[in-house]
Amino acid sequence: MSKMEATKDGALLSVSDLRKHFAVKGGVLSRVVDKVHAVDGVSFDIAAGETLGLVGESGCGKSTTGRCILRLIEPSSGEIWFEGADVTKMDATALRALRRDMQIIFQDPYASLNPRLTVGAIVGEALTIHNLVKSRRAHEERVVQLLETVGLQADHMRRFPHEFSGGQRQRIGIARALAVEPKLIVCDEPVSALDVSIQAQVINLLEDLQEQFGLTYLFIAHDLSVVEHISTRIAVMYLGRVVEIAPARDLYDTPLHPYSEALLSAVPIPDPTVKRQRIMLQGDVPNPINPPSGCHFHTRCPIAKPDCATRVPELRESRPGHWVSCHYRG
């Protein structure tokens, strides 16, 4: 798609034609034999204060997209504009400064906290790195304040991560992200590993914090019910490309792309009195090493026509704010 098409003025973050190809090595000489097109030309905007949900199934490139934005993974090409600067062109110093504004929360609260550091050290580390506090006392006060903000207690700072439950660990991860007072937080599957009753606690916390600190979220998840609940707008990804972007309610009421439609109809509804017509997709998601030609979805699409295999659909605005990339929908 052409650049800047889905963008508008006043965006905090603007991603344009982002690509990330991972090399696949093989043979005795570990030569590059192939490339995985993990992110294959993704563009979207996030306005200050909103939550953009990024959904899709395993391997669609949603997490890679999130990590490219922070440059935890180096993008292969494309632009990432954040407050007037292109993140892809930043040097190490600029990147360090950027991480004061952009933070990430990970899925696995067990793997993302250093088990040998106390909670106080984990949450306070960034304060030291970025020189945000002047004295030890100020440091401790700030850590306590952060812990209380996320619903933990002051005395938790002297404990270690293993002493906490999954939900509490996720709170620690959130407190760590908040330490630098960021503007944007990439939430990469933040509640997927949690039980439902705990999941609701963390979602509510994220919503409260957004209101309190005016945060902007890129919320990456595979659970469509959670994404619908928390997002202002939603982008649906399939095999490295965005197939649809729309305001959350619009997407759920009138999905345009056949993939979004099938994805939504597959979500089980926790109400036995609701009976729906389910659109069954045949087969599995194709291998991203050799994605199907044309529209990536044509091999599983219930309305595919012959030219879908040859022509790549552009993401275009079908209704105000509702973008879709399908030759025959919208």
Added chain:
Amino acid sequence: MAEPLLDIRDLKTWFKTDDGMVRAVDGVSLHIDRGETLGVVGESGCGKTVTARSVLKLIDMPPGRFEAGQILWQGRDLIPLDETEMNKIRAREIAIIFQEPMTSLNPVYTVGDQIAEVIELHQKLSRKQAMVGAADMLKLVNIPNPQRRVHDYPHQFSGGMRQRVMIAMALSCQPKLLIADEPTTALDVTIQAQILELMQEMKERFGMAIMLITHAMGVVAETTQRVVVMYAGKVVEEASVEALFGDPRHPYTQGLIRSIPRVDRSAGRQARLESIPGSVPSLLDPPPGCRFASRCRYVMPACTQAIPPLKEVAPGHKVACIL
């Protein structure tokens, strides 16, 4: 009423650890009738998986042990049976599928070999006949090119296809009960829909009963007839699926249902999710009284004194709460 297919009575499966006795399953009673799908729901550590594994005696002993209770399979208690006797029941009468099929398939044998082994063992067929049977089973679970794919190894299948292989293996001896322990939790939502549909098809075809263990309320609502809700090693509520979602009685069940965001309701983000405060208590020497008391919004002094028994509040609807 006819005798239930499976009748678990006051089962206690405990585990001895260095820190003390973990009461993973602590007095669970439930039954499954022929041909029905029973959902067993609850969060991590509620004992649902241990209950399921206890039925097939797949619990390592020690550290585990059956402290009390009976597991009546068509009227016969499985607990005193030895391994030889149990092996006659496993696969042939009760089969089980797990969340992560890769860990339950042997990576160094072809899937055909593994399915054929089950058929050979339990149906006393030759290897050649069993291999034909294996291909038939793969075809039944809608795996494309079954004749060729019987010779493939587990890693050559995708997650959804592997779960189909597991189902093929589980059904190869036409069991009367299939225990499915979080069968779709590791799968993407569109693949989950395929697998749930397949299980439904297979159930109708073979007339077997299913014990579906899951934490996903949506899956329960769409696939089961009756539901047992577990919390911290105990059953807190049992009801028909309609009654459970329409008129949940236990405060935990109510909280569980209200805490899930729903795509079909335009609540959007205006509405806050209801959450249950706190977290699940330790099963290591749990306190007396109702185990949900510390998180319950209706808690009263009496709740912490004695464990509330499971009482019938309407036909087929049982609740363990003093309210």
